[in-house]
Amino acid sequence: MDVKGFLIDLDGVLYIGDQAIDGARAAIDLLKEKKYKFRFVSNTTRKCRKTVSERLVRLGFDIPESSIFTPPLAAIAHMNAAGKHRCLLLTTGDVYRDFEQWCDRNPENSMVDYVVVGDAGEKMTYGLLNAAFRAVIGGAEIVALEKDRYWMAPDGFMLSAGPFVAALEFAAGKTSTVMGKPSKAFFDMALRDMDLRPDQAVMVGDDIITDIAGARKTGMKAVLVRTGKFCEETLRSAVIKPTYVIDSIARLGDIL
Numbered sequence: 001m002d003v004k005g006f007l008i009d010l011d012g013v014l015y016i017g018d019q020a021i022d023g024a025r026a027a028i029d030l031l032k033e034k035k036y037k038f039r040f041v042s043n044t045t046r047k048c049r050k051t052v053s054e055r056l057v058r059l060g061f062d063i064p065e066s067s068i069f070t071p072p073l074a075a076i077a078h079m080n081a082a083g084k085h086r087c088l089l090l091t092t093g094d095v096y097r098d099f100e101q102w103c104d105r106n107p108e109n110s111m112v113d114y115v116v117v118g119d120a121g122e123k124m125t126y127g128l129l130n131a132a133f134r135a136v137i138g139g140a141e142i143v144a145l146e147k148d149r150y151w152m153a154p155d156g157f158m159l160s161a162g163p164f165v166a167a168l169e170f171a172a173g174k175t176s177t178v179m180g181k182p183s184k185a186f187f188d189m190a191l192r193d194m195d196l197r198p199d200q201a202v203m204v205g206d207d208i209i210t211d212i213a214g215a216r217k218t219g220m221k222a223v224l225v226r227t228g229k230f231c232e233e234t235l236r237s238a239v240i241k242p243t244y245v246i247d248s249i250a251r252l253g254d255i256l
């Protein structure tokens, strides 16, 4: 492949749950050895960037925090550009930590600039969703940290933020601004950090829509791995196909 750099998804590509994918560490080492640039682009919205980084270290990956791009980073850039900082967060875990130094996270309902929707897991309740709906009706912008449909947990498929973003859009008759993959601005943020153009880079992911179609629309090559949420039927019916399909990131060396 005639490329200079890689954008690599995390969940389903480097690990599933607390298990690193066999050969994933060696694949990253190979990229380093061959002097490719690489960054990690994850739609993970349950953990702040620091926690994502610590988990990778725990799984044995030698990956600096600064090379990891997550949707909250893009959301904060979006808010800073507009100079507005009052947000209602629909998230779980410690993802709020990414926002705390930048945003007022507990504004009055009538004073909300942004309703920020991540994968809130068990934290998502009717009350929270309805408070978000009222804020949106009151003028707040819906900021979708991601709009994925689902993800693969160790015990099966889980709803992502997408279905809840869609509920707010439907109820309020508004459209969200999507921060994570497949948004072009998100890919661009990571590409800029490598100083590469889209045609000089390839995306490696397990999601045919957010990773593969998103990257192809941005002008990148895209490699689909048969791990994580990979599904043969979804690949067959996909309108936008990957450039390559490999069994797992362990086989990346075959197509370099």
Ligand SMILES: [Mg+2]
Binding pocket: 009, 010, 011, 012, 013, 205, 206, 207, 228
């Ligand atoms: Mg993934």
